[in-house]
Amino acid sequence: MKSTEMKQRFDELDAARAFGDLSPEEQAEWTQLINKHGFSSDFDLDLLVAGLDATLAEDVVAPSADLVKKLEGQAAGFSPKAAVAEAIPFWRNPALGWAAAACFAVALVVMNPRAETDPSSAELRETLIAGADVLQLEFAGTPEFENLTGDVVWTDDGQSGFMRFTGLPANDPTKTQYQLWIVDPTRDERPVDGGVFNIPSDGGEVVVPIRAALRVDSPVAFVITVEQPGGVVVSKQEIVAAIAQRG
């Protein structure tokens, strides 16, 4: 096959890939052309298909009010920026009731700037533990993070929780960030993104709020990975720092 014919064939296969209709045989051929002849997939084709999807669709219907409510609730839980682990001020004691703490927690997420009077994550964690039906698991560091100790607390009803660490190495947020994954086999085979966070370099115990991207009803494990800045949608789990799981 001449090189121009080969390129034309690859383009057709790559267009099929963008459409999502490669047959297994075509996929093998597409892969072979890439591996043996140096072709590469063209992202413009993906953009075109996505643009056609967005532009030509005539059956655009509004999502249900319930779904919009879920999405807005989910958005309210997104961290305004990567959650920053906080050192626990030793002089503070939990003094707020659960309801007040919950209100503060929502305000913290929605309003972004922290006021001096806001309860710390450590205080919110204490009030959470004081409530009913709280799951608490110990973290175990992987060999590379063997000095790590910590735990996680989580409540299904409140859809909130906190991690507490000692000995988790400080990260450079411009290079890597820690990311939490919550394993809930009852909802999906893939873990739920629990948010990205940083560990400051000043040492000591730190408490990190959990920002679950989706509802989690029956978590069986919490996994900390090291990811690129901003985190990832699907982790390859190349670097696992710690795991907390039900016995």
Added chain:
Amino acid sequence: MPRSEPNPVVDEILPRVARREPLAMNDCIAQFGGLVWSIIRRYVQPDSEAEDVVQEAFSELWQKADRFDRSRASAATFIGLIARRRSIDWLRRKSRRPELHPLPPDFDEVVSSETAPTNTRVDAENLQGALSKLPDESRELFKLHFSGGLTHAEIADKTGLPLGTIKTRLRRGLIEMRNILRPSQTQPAAS
């Protein structure tokens, strides 16, 4: 290079999300919720699962909003890309469409404008312009697929054309559209 002006209000929503402005995500949901829901429902059923995928899509939007480059695509195209991507990912997980090819290994990277190979802006105006230059029979197939939401097999049933012909025309039509929008690069003849 064909260009069209971005919609400044709509296209500003994603940068606002990237800047983590309060209520930007709510505006994003209000503006694009229907688009995301509609795209995902084409691929994902039942609705309860589609709702989960919609939530995943908006979660990814939150994380990837800073990669939006209005010189490369409209906000609708960028969001459509994520919605489609999440749908295909769901289909892969469920193995209900084994013929679907996984997204490229470097997909996360190529979403970034920094590594995009051209600066063609993919938006409604440019797409309609490119579509209008396709042969009538190809354009009709695109409308049946994207406007009517028909699968290739359903198009074959409706038109009486062989399935292979439909696939070939759509694939070559897509390449032709790319070449129209990227005239400076030499590409093989599309049809």
